Amino acid sequence: MLWKIFISGLIGAASSVALSYGIASVSCGLVSPNTDKICLVSTFGKSIDSWKLGFIIGGIFGLFPGVDYHRVASKIKPIHLSLASISCLGIYCLLGSQTFGFKTSSLQTNIGVNSKYSPKMQAFLATIRWAETGTNTKESYRKLVFNGTFNNFSTHPLIKQCAPINGKRVCSTAAGAYQMLDKSWWDLQPKLKLTDFSPQSQDRMAVEYIRRNNAIADIESGNFTKAACKVGKIWASFPCNSYNQNPKSMQELNNYYQQQLLALGG
Numbered sequence: 001m002l003w004k005i006f007i008s009g010l011i012g013a014a015s016s017v018a019l020s021y022g023i024a025s026v027s028c029g030l031v032s033p034n035t036d037k038i039c040l041v042s043t044f045g046k047s048i049d050s051w052k053l054g055f056i057i058g059g060i061f062g063l064f065p066g067v068d069y070h071r072v073a074s075k076i077k078p079i080h081l082s083l084a085s086i087s088c089l090g091i092y093c094l095l096g097s098q099t100f101g102f103k104t105s106s107l108q109t110n111i112g113v114n115s116k117y118s119p120k121m122q123a124f125l126a127t128i129r130w131a132e133t134g135t136n137t138k139e140s141y142r143k144l145v146f147n148g149t150f151n152n153f154s155t156h157p158l159i160k161q162c163a164p165i166n167g168k169r170v171c172s173t174a175a176g177a178y179q180m181l182d183k184s185w186w187d188l189q190p191k192l193k194l195t196d197f198s199p200q201s202q203d204r205m206a207v208e209y210i211r212r213n214n215a216i217a218d219i220e221s222g223n224f225t226k227a228a229c230k231v232g233k234i235w236a237s238f239p240c241n242s243y244n245q246n247p248k249s250m251q252e253l254n255n256y257y258q259q260q261l262l263a264l265g266g
Contacts, residue, residue, distance in 0.1 A: 117207070119266030124219050124227065125206055126260040129177040131237035131248050136260070141199045145174040153198045156185035165245050178206040179235070209234045224254050 232240030
């Protein structure tokens with residue numbers, strides 16, 4: 001009896017992982033070149049979590065008496081595994097699981113910069129959000145690069161959009177308050193151990209890029225111009241880069257930063 005339960009569980013687990021990976025990896029075809037392999041590896045790692053439900057469902061079927069498993073095994077076709085996987089997927093979605101290869105519900109999060117940051121850092125982050133998305137409201141965390149918004153904060157949306165900028169067709173997967181690319185997500189998500197693309201996670205990603213460009217000390221010492229120029233190669237809306245994507249002037253950025261700093265009591 002035990003071996004029957006175990007074999008049924010293995011079949012269910014393999015089917016569940018295969019289907020969850022197949023569905024969750026669809027978005028990897030939309031990411032930037034050279035990041036698709038990273039996407040696939042990451043997606044597979046997350047999809048493995050779905051084996052638990054598949055094993056349980058398969059094990060339950062193994063409890064039914066009177067089943068000739070040798071005969072059943074000889075008649076199993078790929079379509080049977082697919083149907084079993086779809087059944088597992090449906091149950092998983094109904095349960096609202098957050099450990100599947102993809103998450104089935106939008107993540108509800110608190111919007112806003114983490115108060116652990118100093119007033120100067122909060123004002124600097126607010127300035128980036130405004131420059132990159134045109135707004136410093138909670139809506140900025142949902143912005144896609146050219147058109148529209150996204151609602152699921154469980155991961156980077158991985159949506160590529162294209163539009164003309166100064167006569168040149170530009171395609172990008174930038175999203176969120178700081179317009180993070182898909183490759184930024186694949187780079188920072190494991191390093192910062194991010195579990196989602198929530199506003200808090202987006203803030204952490206931005207601060208990490210600020211740190212990598214040695215601009216934190218400049219921000220905290222009040223040298224806005226120097227800090228803004230250092231991160232210009234990260235954010236096209238800032239000066240000190242050659243992206244030619246209509247950046248804000250240093251004066252515009254500084255004026256907005258000072259307004260935000262004043263509002264924060266800095």
